[in-house]
Amino acid sequence: MRTGDRYLQHARVLWAAAPVWSTLALALTLAEATVRTGLMIAIGRFAGSLVEPERQTTWQRFWLVAALLVTGPILQAVLTVVTARCSVAYLRYTFDLVAEVGLQPHGIGHLETPDVAGRLRTVVTAVRDWSFVTGVDATWSIIGTRLAGLGAIAVLAPWRWWVPLVVAASFFLVSKVFTDWISLAFDQLLATAGDGRRRAGYLRGLLTRSDSAKEIRLFGLVDWLSDVYRMTWYDAMAPLWMARRRGLGPVLLACLVMAVMVGGALVLIGFDVAAGAVALGGAVTMVQAVLRLQSFGVLGDVSTALARNTSALRALTGLRQELGLPATTPVRPSSDPRPRSAGAAEVCLQQVSFAYPGRSDRAVDRLTITIPAGQSVALVGVNGAGKSTVVKLLCGLYAPDEGTVRVDGGDPALDEATRRRVAVIFQDFARYPLSLRDNVVLGAADHAATEQALIDAGGAALLGQLEQGWDTVLSPEYDGGTDLSGGQWQRVALARALAAVADGAAVLVLDEPTAALDVRTEAALFERFLEVTRGVTTVLVSHRLSSVRHADRILVLADSGIVEDGSHDELLALNGRYAELFALQARPFTEVR
Template sequence: MSWINLAFDKLLQTNGDDRLRATYLRSLLTGAESAKEIRQFGLADWLSEMYRSTWLTATTRLWRARRNGLGPVVLTCLVMAPTIGGAFVLIGIDVAAGTLTLAGAVTMAQAVLRLQSFGVLGDAGTALARSTSVLGALVSLRLELGLPAIEPSRLKVPRATPSKSGEPAEVQFDRVSFRYPSRDTYAVNELSLRIPAGQSIAFVGVNGAGKSTLVKLLCGLYAPDEGEIRVDRADPAVDEAARRRVAVIFQDFVRYHLPLRDNIVLGAGDTDHALVERALTDAGGTALLERRGLSWDTVLSSEYDGGTDLSGGQWQRVALARALAAVAGGAGVLVLDEPTAALDVRAEAALFERFLEVTRGVTTILVSHRLSSVRHADRIVVLADPSGNERGIVEDGSHEELMRLGGRYAEMFSLQARRFAPVAR
């Protein structure tokens, strides 16, 4: 029994990382947490193929290991088969001679059948072998046909070809209203807004003003109840090419347990290393590669052999690089939906300034509750407060213009500034 347990443990170790990765990929495809990014970046087909090939690799290795250790297993079966058969013959003789009752015979037979616990017949590994043997045969057939082996980490991310690839996009909101099914009030109410191609704009407002809802509508995750949204005159809710023109970093962006390279490539749909390297540089993440033991092929999770974890700030650099790679890959609108909420005020402001600098000329939308972080945007839009029966946009202008206006933005900015002012002693 001990030998069997050791053999089974060895089999599990043979393909541990591959099985773990396959399970993780399946959770990405079926989990709600990653659904937004999978739809936005068009990753469903790529992840499905990656899951299939990773699971196939894992089960093939397992079956090969089982086959290599089949000799001792067969020997064990050959020893046990006549032993169990002989025991049943003796039970039959005793029953025929009247020395053993029928009830006793049943009890003895059950005891004999329990002997299989000392072998591999009927264990969980046998069931696994049956399910993986077919996959092993398919792999052999693929090799016999001369088809190339699949390398999951090098699969190209499938993307719809966006229109006007590489050019900044124009965004139009025309009397857009949206209400969540579970709520009585509108999250966005009769909002009209035009964002010219190449302009940087910030959405600000009180909690519940609909900032993140607007981003989800722009991404095509929801369709407006009323009005229209257009990206290059196409509706992102129904037009996949228009949806691919929008790259976004959500507040709850996904930290993929994939190599560093793949974490960035996901946004671009291109494996060009120069593009990936430039995106990481522009995101201020080159220091990542200076860490001991971290390379482009390092899996960003310590659950894997040779993998490593990143800090929250480092993950934000990777997520920013992913979005910048998407722009290089054809996205025309870049959205930051409070992805830096975990950073302190100064770190967030520095990251946003760098972001605006490296994305100059790209249509950019910033969402943050910290007004000091978005003050350098070309334009700041103050959204109405739906709870106060307001509609659309309250104020619209540059930081300087809105401060001179002395309205709601100036009040909110001054209130936040006082919170971080040095205390006189």
């Protein structure tokens, strides 16, 4: 993307984020640049008046210089406040664009693709960097400086019109070459998000994180990890450093051209002063104007910050377009995504086939399941049978390669309201470092429903053990916070699912969230779950058959499909795969020792 296109894209985002504040900032920038040009002229005339006989003229010009000197900082102060408002709106808008890359489309397939995931992490890091924020603020500084440069051209034009154009062009050449070079460097930095750089980041994290500190010290891994980190980082970054060095030649050549042009202009002014063609006041103004033409050149840190900003924005918009999202326009929900109906929902998977990206074998193959509204169903099978895949398809996290998935006739892969009808507690459910209340409801239900959900989940005793009750932060990393045991977290997770039912969910799924518990505790928790969710369509996923025997119906998954379907007693009587697995798991508890 060319430099001009980068700036145009940046301007579109800035205008979309804060049109009113941007307009005001532009007006103040123009006024401040006008004051700079007026001050340059006023200083020249004041200097010229020092050799004139009329003292009154000198004082008038002195007060004009003083007024302009005061006006400039006042305008700059107001501009700082306005640009801060622009920056806040810009950052909020950009963060929305970044968040949508993770949230849109609804599925998670793109987040599990190494290339997309690596680029997204790089973009997230870039927009959180201080230079990205500074780049937004630098926009107005650069515009003001460029406008002041135009004023300098206007001042010099009556003298020799071509001189300011040539000098400005030389400064612009330096700016163009340098900006292209630094932008390419930042582009390459953002693009260097491969395995090497990620591995180096992981190794650096091992050296600095508390969770790995004990073993690293115990096994004497500090020196070895440090050496591996340095070599990995060097191997990943060496190509980038070489590319940067190759681009320095044109920058140095452009700087040489600029030095010759500026020196020549100053020499011409000196000749005219010596010949008497230019007075002292005019010479002072003209020298200032020549030096002010550097406004068209490299502007130091502000140019670098803006280059980093536009590079990050380029990487973000490119990633959005690859995922089918508008480059710079957030996707706004067209309607309220809340469930459209209440009560239990029917679930239907018809001839569903699905294979994970990058794999040829299918996780499920021509799978058909119909779950009537209000029925409790258990999905069982050995590891890799496809149980969790069915849950992800039901949630709309993946769209099937073939067939259809429907919840009350809606497609959870496409319809947000349908997705809200499904609530899931996964095996690796999230443990948020938030208050107990937020961990249960995440802003979804009222307090009465929240309290009842925790009671139904068997967590009433937990509430009495927390010093700050519902407001206790469930993380020891915060003042007044605390961590929970595994069993307590299980109850919080179950309460979260029950709170979702109070908020309109009609299908409840437990995808082995109790795998870390012992058999008896898991069975008791599942029985409690089935008791408090009567009237709701429930799906239990477990590899422990004894824990789900009270479900209305048990589906045995194997060979990418359903091989047995029936109640616990029916499947035992069938004496098939379920009966074999059940007997195998029960043997340790029935053998006489």
